[in-house]
Amino acid sequence: MSETxxxxxxxxxxxxxxxxxxxxxxxxxxxxxxxEVLGVVGESGAGKSMTGAAIxxxxxxxxxxxxxxxxxxxxxxxxxxxxxxEAIRGRRIGMIFQDPLTSLNPLMTVGDHLTETIRVHxxxxxxxxxxxxxxxxxxxxxxxxxxxxxxxxxxFSGGQRQRVVIALALCAEPELVIADEPTTALDVxxxxxxxxxxxxxxxxxxxxxxxxxxDMGMIAETADRVAVMYAGKVAEIGKVSQVVGAxxxxxxxxxxxxxPSLDNEEPRLRQIPGSMPSLTALPDGCSFHPRCERAMDICxxxxxxxxxxxxxxxxxxxxxxxxxxx
Amino acid sequence: MIALVxxxxxxxxxxxxxxxxxxxxxxxxxxxxxxxxxxxxxTAAERQAVRESLGLDQPxxxxxxxxVGRVVTLDFGVSYQFRQPVTKLLAERxxxxxxxxxxxxxxxxxxxxxxxxxxxxNPRGRISSLLQSVSLVGVxxxxxxxxxxxxYIFSVSLGWLPAFGRNGLIPVTExxxxxxxxxEGWKSLFLPAITLGLFQMTxxxxxxxxxxLEVLRTDFxxxxxxxxxxxxxxxxxxxxKNTLVPVITVVGLQIxxxxxxxxxxxxxxxxxxxxxxxxxxxxxxxxxIISTYLLLIALLFVTVNLIVDLIYNFIDPRLKxxxx
Amino acid sequence: xAEASSDTTKPAExxxxxxxxDNDIFIDFRRNRLVMFATALLVVILGASLLAPxxxxxxxxxxxxxxxxxxxLPPVWQADGQWPFLLGxxxxxxxxxxxxxxxxxxxxxISALGVFLAAAIxxxxxxxxxxxxxxxxxxIMRVADxxxxxxxxxxxxxxxxxxxxxxxxxxxxxxxxxxxxxSIGLSxxxxxxxxxxxxxxxxRKKDYVNAARLFGLPPVAIMARHILPNVMGPVLVILTINxxxxxxxxxxLSYLGVGLPPMQPSLGTLIRIGQExxxxxxxxxxxxxxxxxxxxxxxxxxLGDWLRDALNPRLR
Numbered sequence: 001m002s003e004t005x006x007x008x009x010x011x012x013x014x015x016x017x018x019x020x021x022x023x024x025x026x027x028x029x030x031x032x033x034x035x036e037v038l039g040v041v042g043e044s045g046a047g048k049s050m051t052g053a054a055i056x057x058x059x060x061x062x063x064x065x066x067x068x069x070x071x072x073x074x075x076x077x078x079x080x081x082x083x084x085x086e087a088i089r090g091r092r093i094g095m096i097f098q099d100p101l102t103s104l105n106p107l108m109t110v111g112d113h114l115t116e117t118i119r120v121h122x123x124x125x126x127x128x129x130x131x132x133x134x135x136x137x138x139x140x141x142x143x144x145x146x147x148x149x150x151x152x153x154x155x156f157s158g159g160q161r162q163r164v165v166i167a168l169a170l171c172a173e174p175e176l177v178i179a180d181e182p183t184t185a186l187d188v189x190x191x192x193x194x195x196x197x198x199x200x201x202x203x204x205x206x207x208x209x210x211x212x213x214x215d216m217g218m219i220a221e222t223a224d225r226v227a228v229m230y231a232g233k234v235a236e237i238g239k240v241s242q243v244v245g246a247x248x249x250x251x252x253x254x255x256x257x258x259x260p261s262l263d264n265e266e267p268r269l270r271q272i273p274g275s276m277p278s279l280t281a282l283p284d285g286c287s288f289h290p291r292c293e294r295a296m297d298i299c300x301x302x303x304x305x306x307x308x309x310x311x312x313x314x315x316x317x318x319x320x321x322x323x324x325x326x
Numbered sequence: 327m328i329a330l331v332x333x334x335x336x337x338x339x340x341x342x343x344x345x346x347x348x349x350x351x352x353x354x355x356x357x358x359x360x361x362x363x364x365x366x367x368x369t370a371a372e373r374q375a376v377r378e379s380l381g382l383d384q385p386x387x388x389x390x391x392x393x394v395g396r397v398v399t400l401d402f403g404v405s406y407q408f409r410q411p412v413t414k415l416l417a418e419r420x421x422x423x424x425x426x427x428x429x430x431x432x433x434x435x436x437x438x439x440x441x442x443x444x445x446x447x448n449p450r451g452r453i454s455s456l457l458q459s460v461s462l463v464g465v466x467x468x469x470x471x472x473x474x475x476x477x478y479i480f481s482v483s484l485g486w487l488p489a490f491g492r493n494g495l496i497p498v499t500e501x502x503x504x505x506x507x508x509x510e511g512w513k514s515l516f517l518p519a520i521t522l523g524l525f526q527m528t529x530x531x532x533x534x535x536x537x538x539l540e541v542l543r544t545d546f547x548x549x550x551x552x553x554x555x556x557x558x559x560x561x562x563x564x565x566x567k568n569t570l571v572p573v574i575t576v577v578g579l580q581i582x583x584x585x586x587x588x589x590x591x592x593x594x595x596x597x598x599x600x601x602x603x604x605x606x607x608x609x610x611x612x613x614x615i616i617s618t619y620l621l622l623i624a625l626l627f628v629t630v631n632l633i634v635d636l637i638y639n640f641i642d643p644r645l646k647x648x649x650x
Numbered sequence: 651x652a653e654a655s656s657d658t659t660k661p662a663e664x665x666x667x668x669x670x671x672d673n674d675i676f677i678d679f680r681r682n683r684l685v686m687f688a689t690a691l692l693v694v695i696l697g698a699s700l701l702a703p704x705x706x707x708x709x710x711x712x713x714x715x716x717x718x719x720x721x722x723l724p725p726v727w728q729a730d731g732q733w734p735f736l737l738g739x740x741x742x743x744x745x746x747x748x749x750x751x752x753x754x755x756x757x758x759x760i761s762a763l764g765v766f767l768a769a770a771i772x773x774x775x776x777x778x779x780x781x782x783x784x785x786x787x788x789x790i791m792r793v794a795d796x797x798x799x800x801x802x803x804x805x806x807x808x809x810x811x812x813x814x815x816x817x818x819x820x821x822x823x824x825x826x827x828x829x830x831x832x833s834i835g836l837s838x839x840x841x842x843x844x845x846x847x848x849x850x851x852x853x854r855k856k857d858y859v860n861a862a863r864l865f866g867l868p869p870v871a872i873m874a875r876h877i878l879p880n881v882m883g884p885v886l887v888i889l890t891i892n893x894x895x896x897x898x899x900x901x902x903l904s905y906l907g908v909g910l911p912p913m914q915p916s917l918g919t920l921i922r923i924g925q926e927x928x929x930x931x932x933x934x935x936x937x938x939x940x941x942x943x944x945x946x947x948x949x950x951x952x953l954g955d956w957l958r959d960a961l962n963p964r965l966r
Contacts, residue, residue, distance in 0.1 A: 058551065058552065090554030094552075097552075102545035103545045103549045104549075106546075106568070106642070107568060107643065116559070120554060120556065121554060169553070
């Protein structure tokens with residue numbers, strides 16, 4: 001495996017509320033290598049976006065990192081102060097949000113956005129920054145960038161705005177881009193174009209992506225590896241071919257069953273019964289057991305650990321026993 | 327852009343026509359103008375002569391047209407109380423009200439925006455919560471009570487500033503004298519201006535604070551933080567400009583309040599402005615002055631709204647495109 | 651957000667008392683000491699003023715009870731103070747405590763009537779505009795827009811001037827309270843109309859309204875019996891906030907001398923009369939009515955602010 005850019009180790013995020021402490025993220029571990037796309041999937045509320053926010057120090061109040069480490073290269077970044085993390089944001093880690101309509105300041109031109117961001121991070125003068133902004137727009141596929149650079153956000157279509165947002169995230173050539181549901185707000189045809197763009201950027205620039213989504217189809221098309229999250233924990237993590245092709249965790253199996261497929265023999269989509277518990281009412285043991293068809297006694301008592309080979313791990317008692325036996 | 331200006335101008339003209347109809351109806355039908363102009367011992371024939379000389383025997387539409395004609399030439403009739411042309415009475419007092427309102431508006435805008443931004447950026451700070459409490463008190467205290475309190479502190483107890491009146495005037499033209507050129511003038515302006523501006527200031531401060539908090543929660547600010555933009559740049563370049571768009575509208579509308587409160591402030595400090603004149607007119611049912619004051623205020627409103635619309639279009643590119 | 655949804659997950663069999671105790675608004679109320687204090691003070695002020703005829707030491711407007719020998723007495727804790735004039739007396743020997751209590755009473759009753767009139771006008775017009783839509787809606791809302799740009803004081807002054815211009819026989823003594831109530835009513839209806847209109851437009855499209863229409867109920871019955879109870883929610887908050895504004899408006903009109911006459915003084919009238927005495931050192935004649943007015947409005951505003959925030963969790 002090539003060099004690791006980001007590694008998250010045993011990350012825990014807590015929210016102090018007047019109804020007690022909520023654990024939003026519990027014992028999250030994963031890593032991302034250079035030029036790799038790591039997909040992070042799960043239902044809304046599973047903690048996908050919280051993981052991205054924790055890396056960038058963007059957890060909303062009163063949340064805080066209560067344990068674990070986050071390493072960018074060799075540098076520990078979870079304990080940086082405000083100036084420390086500001087030097088990382090945009091410079092070494094870029095971030096993209098869900099809705100390109102609201103991600104841009106309506107009162108500034110696209111060019112103002114880009115040159116501003118470029119000049120904050122790189123020692124370029126106004127003219128050089130503008131030239132670079134045009135290059136970036138060209139690279140993300142905005143036609144006629146030298147003219148379009150002086151347009152306001154509302155003059156772009158949704159897909160084009162997301163391209164602009166990606167260009168903004170790439171201004172200072174970060175090693176990693178965290179993309180939080182980058183295509184959810186877009187039309188299906190536009191989604192495919194954005195996915196293609198992300199793949200292209202990975203191969204040409206070696207930028208790594210952490211792709212947060214609830215869309216398994218998109219993961220299958222875009223990601224190299226995938227982490228499945230459930231109720232603030234990683235349920236399964238591994239290569240896309242393994243996790244999508246032969247999922248181990250009953251939840252992951254359920255998710256895969258929820259992808260419609262033409263050559264699927266089954267007459268209708270399988271779905272997982274019930275819904276994810278809220279963080280205020282997590283069940284004891286494995287938090288998935290109330291919805292699991294294969295739940296055992298131990299699932300109700302003890303939470304399973306994330307175990308397995310380096311490139312494919314799962315947190316489920318079904319496999320823990322085999323491990324112990326082997 | 328020009329099409330927009332013309333359309334807005336036409337709308338303003340329509341509004342002014344409606345208001346002048348209202349003023350005309352008041353002028354003509356609230357009380358009999360003839361009775362107000364002649365003595366008790368006047369004969370019926372003499373009354374009729376006055377009636378005809380005023381054109382009150384003509385059809386209503388003709389009377390309205392004549393009224394508008396007179397208004398356009400700044401002839402608003404004669405005050406019942408003072409037996410003087412309303413135009414002259416108002417012109418004498420225009421400078422007092424304008425100077426007071428202008429200084430008060432500047433104070434409230436400047437302090438309101440600065441304090442509002444500060445408390446939005448430090449929402450949990452000690453000073454911010456103090457400001458919030460003080461502003462609640464400021465909104466709760468009636469203007470006249472604040473004025474009386476200030477008089478008690480600065481005039482009666484400390485004796486630093488005059489308690490009432492407008493002093494230190496230097497005549498500029500026949501009808502216009504300014505108090506802004508002498509220390510004495512500023513001294514007498516100070517308390518009324520603070521009193522008039524305080525309510526607007528707390529209002530602007532609260533509005534700026536809540537709008538700015540709203541803007542700071544938006545995605546584009548979050549995205550700006552994630553891009554590593556420095557705080558100062560995000561706050562003052564991105565957030566403040568977006569905050570000011572709704573603030574401008576409200577401030578424009580607040581011009582009306584400044585005028586209404588100038589009536590109160592002028593009463594508390596016996597400031598010889600138009601508001602005091604209007605209040606005397608209301609107390610003595612001096613309809614020509616009341617209706618003219620109404621017209622004047624409508625004109626001010628329409629003008630301010632026009633300006634606000636144009637500023638709006640200048641700031642927000644989305645509206646520019648929608649208009650053309 | 652978590653607080654807002656928690657109510658729905660509570661078991662239904664909880665007793666009412668337990669539900670109130672566990673209700674977020676109530677918890678918030680208990681935690682917010684300032685609001686608790688303000689509410690207690692407000693209750694005291696309202697109670698004392700409404701009971702003024704029974705608890706005030708003297709009837710300040712009965713000329714027989716006044717003794718000029720007792721004029722301009724300072725409050726009892728001052729050197730020249732005398733019992734039973736707790737807060738001192740004015741230039742006619744009137745007991746200030748009694749005057750303040752009676753003044754509060756006048757202010758509160760007039761403002762409350764004005765606010766209720768405003769609510770009645772606003773709710774009627776709002777439901778009509780929301781239910782029928784079209785030209786009626788456009789017309790009512792256009793008038794509302796225009797009126798909203800004019801401050802209440804100015805409108806009230808204009809109405810006052812016009813009423814007296816058209817009805818010269820009207821004397822200030824007999825008509826003052828009605829003129830003020832009408833002025834407040836016509837100045838404050840807009841907010842109710844806007845709120846009620848938008849929720850009526852939502853309700854109008856719901857099935858129960860369609861069903862009522864199919865039964866052949868006349869529109870008036872549908873509006874009054876079916877829609878009205880469902881759109882009244884926000885009215886309480888607006889009432890509270892407007893009550894504070896109405897008291898300020900009434901006090902200001904009285905202060906300006908177009909409100910209540912000295913025969914029937916509200917707090918504003920007392921302050922106008924008392925202001926002259928500020929310069930001769932009798933500060934208490936203006937101070938106590940002023941403090942009473944400020945305390946009344948401030949407690950109402952604190953309660954109104956808190957109510958608005960508590961009922962609208964998004965703003966927190």
